[in-house]
Amino acid sequence: MNLLLGFLLGAAFGAILQLSGASSYTKILETLRLKDLTIMKVIMTAIGVGLIGVHGLDVLGVAHLKVKDLYLPGIVIAGLIFGMGFALTGYCPGTALAAAAEGKLDAWVTIVGGLFGALTFAFLFPNLESFLASFGGFGPVTIHGSFGVNGLLIALPLGVLCLWGAAKLPGSGTT
Amino acid sequence: MTNEPWKLNDTGYAVPVMPWWAGGLGIGIVLLIAVALVQPIGVSTQYVVLDGVLLHALSPDLADDSPYLKEASKGWTLATYEFFFVVGIPIGAFLAAAITKRFSTRVVPPLWAYRFGQAPGKRLAWSFIGGFLLLFGARFGGGCTSGHMISGVSQLAVSSFIFSAALFASAIVTARWLYPEQVKQ
Numbered sequence: 001m002n003l004l005l006g007f008l009l010g011a012a013f014g015a016i017l018q019l020s021g022a023s024s025y026t027k028i029l030e031t032l033r034l035k036d037l038t039i040m041k042v043i044m045t046a047i048g049v050g051l052i053g054v055h056g057l058d059v060l061g062v063a064h065l066k067v068k069d070l071y072l073p074g075i076v077i078a079g080l081i082f083g084m085g086f087a088l089t090g091y092c093p094g095t096a097l098a099a100a101a102e103g104k105l106d107a108w109v110t111i112v113g114g115l116f117g118a119l120t121f122a123f124l125f126p127n128l129e130s131f132l133a134s135f136g137g138f139g140p141v142t143i144h145g146s147f148g149v150n151g152l153l154i155a156l157p158l159g160v161l162c163l164w165g166a167a168k169l170p171g172s173g174t175t
Numbered sequence: 176m177t178n179e180p181w182k183l184n185d186t187g188y189a190v191p192v193m194p195w196w197a198g199g200l201g202i203g204i205v206l207l208i209a210v211a212l213v214q215p216i217g218v219s220t221q222y223v224v225l226d227g228v229l230l231h232a233l234s235p236d237l238a239d240d241s242p243y244l245k246e247a248s249k250g251w252t253l254a255t256y257e258f259f260f261v262v263g264i265p266i267g268a269f270l271a272a273a274i275t276k277r278f279s280t281r282v283v284p285p286l287w288a289y290r291f292g293q294a295p296g297k298r299l300a301w302s303f304i305g306g307f308l309l310l311f312g313a314r315f316g317g318g319c320t321s322g323h324m325i326s327g328v329s330q331l332a333v334s335s336f337i338f339s340a341a342l343f344a345s346a347i348v349t350a351r352w353l354y355p356e357q358v359k360q
Contacts (some may be wrong), residue, residue, distance in 0.1 A: 005212065006256035010263020013205045013216065013321075015271035020198025021191030023268060025284035032350035038195050043324065045199020046206070050329030053207040054215075064214045068317045068327055070334035078316025079341025081308050086342065087349035088305030090284065092320040093313055094218040096306070097261065098268030103280035105295075106302040113306025118222040119230070120307070121314040125243040128315070143331040151331055158331075171195055 014098045023098035025090035025106070032087050038171040048162030055155035067140035074132040085117075192275050206325055213256055215326035219313035221261040223247040290354055 020042050021027040030036035057063035086092055089110040091099055096114065099107035121128075144151040191198070209216050227248030231238035238244055238251070272278040282295040291297060313319040316338045318327060324342070327335025 002213070002256045003254060003259045006259035007263040007266075009205055009209055009216070010260035011267030011270070012263075013202065013260075014264035014267030014269075016193065016198055016201040016205070016267075017264070018268035018271040018277075019191065019193035019275065020195065020201070021193075022198065024191070026286050027191065029284075029286055029350055029354070032346050033354055034347065038191065041195035042198040042202070043320075045196055046202035046325055047328050049200055049203025050206045050325060051331070053203060054210050054329045055331075057207065057211050063210050064212075065210070065330055066215050066326075067330050067332045068323065068334045070332075070337070072337075075316050075334050075337050076341045078312050079338040080312070080345040082312030082316060082319070082338075083342040083345025083347075084349045085305045085307070085309030085312055086320075087346040087353060088301050089309060091306075091309070092218075093222060093309060094261075094264055094319065094321050096309075097218075097265045101265035101269035102272035102278050104284075105280065105282045106284065106298055109299045109302040110306035110309070113303035114222050114310035115226055116303075117307035117310035117312075118219070118314050119226040121311050122223055122226060122241050122243040122247070125241070132315070138333075141333040143333060143336075145331075146333070155329075155331060166195070166199060 013094070014101070017095050017098045018102060023091070023095040023102065023104075023107075025099070025104070028090045028095070029087070036172045037169045041166045041169050041171045044162045044166035044169070048159045048166060051155040051159035051162065052152075055151040059150070059152055067142055070138040070141045071133040072135040072138075074134075089113075190277070192277070202325060206329060209260075210326075215322070215330065216260065217257070217318060217322035217326060218261055218264070219310060219319035219322060220247060221258050222310050223314060224253065224255075224258055227251060228253055286354075 017023050022039055022042060027036070027039050031039040054063055054065070058065065089096065089106070091107055091110050093114060096107045096110045100111055142151070144154045147154070193201075206216055223244065224247050227238055227244040228251050230244065231248070231251040269278070283293055283298045287298055309319075316323065318335070318338065323335040323338045328339060
């Protein structure tokens with residue numbers, strides 16, 4: 001049952017990535033070159049809906065949350081490495097799967113490279129572990145948690161701001 | 176269009192058919208269903224899981240040597256909610272592309288070809304290197320675009336805000352280095 005749910009949610013996610021252009025090399029690169037921000041509008045809308053919805057569900061007591069640990073400087077270096085890979089391939093780990101399925105051979109090679117990258121990390125991990133948190137591991141810190149307020153108090157205005165920003169950013173619409 | 180010549184004979188350019196707001200709303204709804212029923216969405220861990228299961232099948236001793244692999248691919252099985260979510264992505268994307276008649280095969284993206292030439296070897300070599308960096312960075316950071324940017328930022332996780340900011344800064348600089356302004360006359 002859980003497997004079927006996972007599959008259906010994944011299939012919906014993959015279909016939306018494909019239909020909204022997020023799996024397109026050109027669309028991603030045009031966004032990163034700041035020429036056509038369509039994908040940025042998609043991401044900001046998703047985050048806006050997510051912020052308001054997740055914290056709304058949390059208030060109702062039905063959210064299953066999983067906040068990732070903060071560790072410095074590891075998380076910054078990780079983001080920088082990921083960003084280089086993102087611009088070189090034009091895909092992220094999820095959209096590469098979508099692009100591969102719609103016949104893009106460079107996405108297949110991206111996935112193979114990714115499997116090797118993940119494997120390399122897995123075997124380097126014991127050596128990297130202490131460096132990962134060299135300035136400090138702070139655990140699963142959240143913005144509202146550090147202010148000691150309810151999440152919705154921050155998520156609601158920030159979510160509205162994201163949705164407003166998504167609407168205001170220039171894009172090419174569906175053309 | 177004249178200053179974007181790669182779009183003129185562009186068979187590999189999957190033009191979006193869903194407006195940005197519908198795409199964003201759809202992804203947001205998938206996230207909310209996942210959060211309400213199971214857990215936030217994530218993709219990149221499953222690359223490690225697949226690595227673990229494949230390696231365990233080839234050489235159980237080698238796989239057992241990595242505590243990280245052991246932890247990620249618990250029980251060396253792919254029959255999990257998380258893995259099935261990731262399996263669904265290409266199948267959903269394939270059906271979407273097929274139904275909207277936008278399925279097309281190519282090796283070199285037209286934009287890349289315009290800048291770096293048609294040679295497939297060059298594109299594929301950089302795709303491999305880029306893919307390697309993508310997943311190395313994602314595992315280093317503990318998440319990718321879906322796990323950190325969509326799920327993490329939505330939960331107001333500080334690590335996810337920092338990861339996303341570093342990701343975009345680096346990706347924008349890299350994209351501008353690959354495609355300097357002069358190219359587009």
